[in-house]
Amino acid sequence: MNAYELIDLSLQRFSPKEVAQALGVDPKTVRRWQLRETEPKPYIADAIRQRLLPFGEPPSGEGQFRFIDLFAGIGGIRTAFEKQGGRCVFTSEWDPYAVKTYKANFHDGPDHVFASDITKVQENDVPDHDVLLAGFPCQPFSIAGVSKKNSLGRPHGFSDKTQGTLFFDVARIIDAKRPRAFLLENVKNLMSHDKGRTFSTIMDVLKN
Template identity: 70%
Template sequence: MNKQFHIKVDEELHKQVRVHAASEGMSIQDYVLLALNSKIRESKTSKATVGKNKFTFIDLFAGIGGMRLGFEKAGGRCVFTSEWDKYAQKTYFSNFGDMPEGDITKIHEKEIPPHDILVAGFPCQPFSIAGVSKKNSLGRTHGFLDETQGTLFFDVARIIKEKRPKAFLLENVKNLKSHDKGRTFKIITKTLEELNYNIHVEVLDGKNFVPQHRERIFIVGFDKDIYKGQEFFTFPDMPVQKMRIKDILEKEVDPKYTLSDKLWAYLQNYAEKHKAKGNGFGYGLVDLDGTSRTLSARYYKDGSEILIPQGENVNPRKLTPRECARLQGFPESFKIVVSDTQAYKQFGNSVVAPLIEAIAKQITQALESFSVKDKKEVS
């Protein structure tokens, strides 16, 4: 049973609440409820985590919180998050009790709280050439930092420069290395090195943690002002995958996820047409005892990259949103509060949470081992 509060506020506060609610596209009631929930959670978190968290981190381009899941399981506490998509914000708030700040390009770096680790799965955009102006620039007149202006990586760089986290983790698609004939990746690494960070780069596959082939590039950096390039960091040893696609499937599935005769015929004809031309394009009917292709944000369109066979006389079906969550290693407790279309986009844009946790633990161990080493040398 829902209860109600009846409170009186002065005219100025009412005006401020109304303006802020409108800017978030929310009703005044929903905005006030959000503010109350956030304050209560903040109070509980601060009391429960004093002295218990190993580190603090911020979650940029947060999506629905896949990176946060991994870093929290590694012992961290999130002190700031940013995500502009309103549907992702809704999912994020429903699961973490925090409403992400909006567009990171509009948030001044000085407003972001201090943190030990910066985490960002930034989008890959074409990089502008040197000389393009941008508000809140890093104050550089030349060099690689200028070349990142006009891109979302610039916002990562300006925050790193201002807040000087001990370490960071950046995640992106595997082909970031080859984007624009390698120029993009060169600019990124040079920018991070100019900021005086020692970087470690590796392409890792999520299939070692979940039954999905999902290669992503990970860039880990440590502040050379602190660690002098001598941090004890290695990427995690990848475990042998034991899960199979059939292990993540729901027992009872709504018939709406089964492909229509028209769509199934289209996908088969499309695959045959490209096969005749020598191309590899086509649907992916998965081996239930194996792993799937990479789940993408376009999965909602036709589900073609990952189709579940249902026998000879029944058309294959798409994964359900819950199965997509499992394919990314999200816990069963993770709430799906948006439409199927938005859920497919959100999980397709997210990360393999157990892989992020494994990397987070390696970063944490590097920070801790250096601290122990430093204390021994002092004593």
Template identity: 70%
Template structure:
């Protein structure tokens, strides 16, 4: 007997499916994904390796090429729309290159308006959007005002926002803004979501001697016989010398730039998509050795992905993907908070349809 989902949703700017994981099926809050959009071929490779039940499922690449009328009907729209145009790092980089950012970015900044046209056409009962904390302050708040005006005044949704730190769930300081909207007025209160006290430290995500081997990792990251992370993750002497000199230079200039060395009992900085370059924001202390990068599996754990999550791509691509993803249990907490209101909205919708029939 086929299980009937509690609701349907679409997954836009899906990345590797972190948001979907929180909303779908038994591991999430019971929804069924009916459409995915993701343009990056490597992210799509990881996504497809982990979400294989694509029956009745539409998979699209570039959202700008999707006709909103062809999007399947859905109850909830989900989207972690690109954050580089609004992030502190992204804005700094674009300024240095003399390029536009925010809504002036000709490729990424306008993608919010693809969300707008889909919501306008399909009128889902609810949506949840995710972005960097800096979205609220970008361009002196004007960017965020445009977004809120579109969602509330033009589309008519009841909208609330909250900055949630993944630190409540994993040993990583990662603040992200969640934007939740409902088509019909209700008493949903985003601030009523209670987050657990941060307790986890770096040891909770690191490979440990004696840990159970993960079949789909096939020894790519950890030598179970020796009980050690593979040597390739330890920084080379040249790179470690460079990072120390770079940090010293900025420290003497009064800047805070430098590497983030993490020891037992500590938490980490935010994992970014540039982690593959030198790993400098999160370096793991090793006794009597140079520090090392996190392995891709440790990055997965740091983002709240279970060890069942398959990593089919190269280390470089994996680092980019986890750095661009979401802290899954943080999204799951918000999904749990939204679920009763989604259910009430759908009951009211069905009752209205019955009366009209």
């Protein structure tokens, strides 16, 4: 992307005042760049990449492969896969603060679908994709999370109906869309939780 294109992209994510502050210029200067009335100095493009687009520029075109980003957080896993040539076509994240940051980090076109509550998404409404990424909630399985829930007398693992069963929403999407590959991220204790029965259930579901 050239400097003008980077400026346009920045203005889709930030206000002219925010862009100006990040680049150390007057907002009127940003406005003149936007209108193509003046040409940005050579260093501006690098400054935009470093200060306004820390997660990188969006991949152009169709990308080498299509992927979806479930339980996306602020988009850390997405960033890595975009750098490998992938194009994100679907995102799911429910936390409002994470969503705000995610949308500031990535500017997606009209063909990209963003959903908040994955439990309300019909699997057939998810776009076709090559790779599924999911960092499903770790609290019901982590050592700290289980300890806290036990101290409060609350269920954990799959018995936690709010977070513990979200893995099965990932599984139903995999079953319906059959991506070529998937990456599921959680915590170390997942393998030993409930004496290994939790991980055994996950493997059985994925294999079937």
